[in-house]
Amino acid sequence: MPAPLEDVADALRRMMDLLLRVDDDPALGHITSELHAVSDLLEAEFDDERPFDKMLHSDAPRHDPVSGVENAIAPPIVVEVDSDGTAHAEVDFGLPYQGPKGLLHGGISALFLDHVLSLANSNNRSGVDNGFLVTAQLSLRYHKPVPLFERATVSARQTSIDGRKVRAAGEISVGGEVAVSAEGLFIATRIRPADVPGDKGGA
Ligand SMILES: CCCCCCCCCC(=O)SCCNC(=O)CCNC(=O)[C@H](O)C(C)(C)COP(=O)(O)OP(=O)(O)OC[C@H]1O[C@@H](n2cnc3c(N)ncnc32)[C@H](O)[C@@H]1OP(=O)(O)O
Known part of the structure; x- marks a missing residue:
């Protein structure tokens, strides 16, 4: 059963999508007031929490903009990792992610590939120094546009480990055809999860 915060984020997602479908109209003034009333509440x-602490210390990240169930910006995607280490997720991109008319924004492709490449590495880090893995380089090739409202698959796999340097490659495919491909270099920082008070590890 979804937690209350997941429900709220889901309601907000629905509203963001609807707002992208309405025309500018003076009647929206009343919606603005209602939204401000909710934010005031x-x-x-609830404004006394330190949000960075909450993000760092949760067992599973729930706030990131890609798979964060409590972040309305995220669709959110569910990333599965197979026994061979391939990470993959399915997603139907909607209007909040539009760039050119009816098509996915290229920066959103980069965001999702960065995230899934990163998870492919985080789940295969034996032999890697025990620091946070961060993106050092991300190279993308846009082969075909990604249409909105069609099932897209984002997948990634680790390609090499060289000390602190870990590489991964992946793609966004639609209808079995690669639309965007990516190669990424990730580096284990010198900040180790154990150095963050209360942290339980993670990417
Ligand atoms: C489910 C929830 C969350 C899931 C994860 C989502 C996360 C998505 C991933 C991200 O978005 S991470 C955030 C974006 N990335 C950053 O903010 C990284 C910013 N950059 C840095 O922090 C540092 O530049 C970095 C840690 C990458 C490297 O700094 P260091 O001082 O540790 O590197 P150093 O100079 O010691 O170099 C180590 C090696 O890496 C190489 N190197 C460093 N930076 C490089 C670079 N940018 N490109 C290529 N090679 C690089 C460097 O040449 C060297 O190679 P060798 O060992 O062979 O000599």
């Missing part, structure tokens, strides 16, 4: 009742 949230600010008054």
Whole structure:
């Protein structure tokens, strides 16, 4: 059963999508007031948490903009990792991710590939120094546009480990054809998960 915060994020996702479908209209003034009233309530009742701490210390990240179930910006995707280490997720991109008319924004492709490449590496890090893996280089090739409202698959696999340097490659495919391909270099930082008070590890 979804947690209340997941439900709220889901409601917000629905609203963001609807707002991209309406025309500019003075009647929207009343919606603005209602939204501010909800935000005022949230600010008054729940604004005392330190959000960075919450993100760092959760067992499973729930706030990132790709798979974060509590982040309305995220669709969110569910990334599965196979026994061979391939990470993959399926997603139907909607209007909030539009770039050219009816097509996925290229920067959003980069965001999703960065995330899934990163997870392919995080789940295969034996032999890698025990620091956070961060993206040092991400190279993309846009072969075909990614249409909105069609099932896209984002997949990635680790390609090499060389000390602190870990590489991965992946792609976004639609209808079995590669639309965007990516290669990434990730580097284990000198900051180790154990150096972050209370942290349980992670990417
Ligand atoms: C589910 C929840 C979350 C899931 C994960 C989502 C995360 C998605 C991934 C991200 O978005 S991470 C955030 C974006 N990335 C960053 O903010 C990284 C910013 N850059 C850095 O912090 C540093 O530049 C970096 C740690 C990458 C490297 O700094 P260092 O001082 O540790 O590197 P150093 O100079 O010691 O170099 C180590 C090796 O890497 C090489 N290197 C460093 N930076 C490089 C680079 N940018 N390109 C190519 N090679 C690089 C360097 O040449 C050297 O090679 P050798 O060992 O062969 O000599």
